[in-house]
Amino acid sequence: xxxxxxxxxxxxxxxxxxxxxxxxxxxxxxxxxxxxxxxxxxxxxxxxxxxxxxxxxxxxxxxxxxxxxxxxxxxxxxxxxxxxxxxxxxxxxxxxxxxxxxxxxxxxxx
Amino acid sequence: xxxxxxxxxxxxxxxxxxxxxxxxxxxxxxxxxxxxxxxxxxxxxxxxxxxxxxxxxxxxxxxxxxxxxxxxxxxxxxxxxxxxxxxxxxxxxxxxxxxxxxxxxxxxxxxxx
Numbered sequence: 001x002x003x004x005x006x007x008x009x010x011x012x013x014x015x016x017x018x019x020x021x022x023x024x025x026x027x028x029x030x031x032x033x034x035x036x037x038x039x040x041x042x043x044x045x046x047x048x049x050x051x052x053x054x055x056x057x058x059x060x061x062x063x064x065x066x067x068x069x070x071x072x073x074x075x076x077x078x079x080x081x082x083x084x085x086x087x088x089x090x091x092x093x094x095x096x097x098x099x100x101x102x103x104x105x106x107x108x109x110x
Numbered sequence: 111x112x113x114x115x116x117x118x119x120x121x122x123x124x125x126x127x128x129x130x131x132x133x134x135x136x137x138x139x140x141x142x143x144x145x146x147x148x149x150x151x152x153x154x155x156x157x158x159x160x161x162x163x164x165x166x167x168x169x170x171x172x173x174x175x176x177x178x179x180x181x182x183x184x185x186x187x188x189x190x191x192x193x194x195x196x197x198x199x200x201x202x203x204x205x206x207x208x209x210x211x212x213x214x215x216x217x218x219x220x221x222x223x
Contacts, residue, residue: 004152031209042201043153045211087152095208096166098143100152 002026004101006088011107012078020073020104022088030091032064032071037103038084046086047073075106083108114215116202122221123192130188131218135204142185143212144177145201153201159185192222 004024012018022032031050035043049055049064049071061074075082085103092099115134123129135142140161145153156175158166161182174192179185189196199219203212 033209033211042214042216043203045213048210050209089152091209093166096158096160097155097168098153098212099155100145102150103152 002092002099004088004090004099006086006101006104008102009105009107011109013109014078014080016078017074017076018078018106020075020086020088020106022071022073022101024069024071024088024090024099024101026090026092026099028092028094029066030093030095032062033089033091033098034060034062034073035087035089035100036084037087043087078108080108080110082106114202114204114213116200116215116218118218119216120219120221122223125192125194125222127192128188128190129192129220130186131200131202131220133185133187133202133215134183135185135202136206136213137183139204139206139213140182141205141208142179143203143205144185144187145203147199147201147217148197156187189220192220194222196220197222 006022033048034046037043047062054063059076064071087100087103089100117132142159144156147153157177159179174190177187199217201217202215205212
């Protein structure tokens, strides 16, 4: 089957660093993406890894290990506005189909 | 460009009625996706277009769902004989390249009574 697993909730304090893990099981693999979604809003793209290693974009970094079918999103210098749901997503079937995880709800406390 | 737009933003319909949603992608994007999202879940893939060709469709999608993208520009998603279980947010996304980032529209929230 095809599935992505990520923690349902994470809580952290403002200014801290948090890591959200994602493991996947898909029939194909065409990159791992991360999206942020605030309540009532649409998902917005954060990061994409096609190859193993770390990608850094400002306060956000994403890591991929294809041999372990594993990736993570690292958020640094947390701010209250980072409170949102975070989804990992895998491109499958030549990239024609995208499978999303159920999401990790991040709560940032003062 | 103003991004991906969807119309209507909200739709309330009675069970058994047909509904149609429209998505206008970012103009230079040739790839278009439809998703369905329910509360507390991630977007669920429905179908994918590359230009006007529908290249992938979820096996979970019943025959009541159909999508088109004439001329490779805007797309429509039709649900026939709606059921209460169809109540969800329907999201459209477009992208310029395979894999990688997708830009989402604001979604159409469907409520079937």
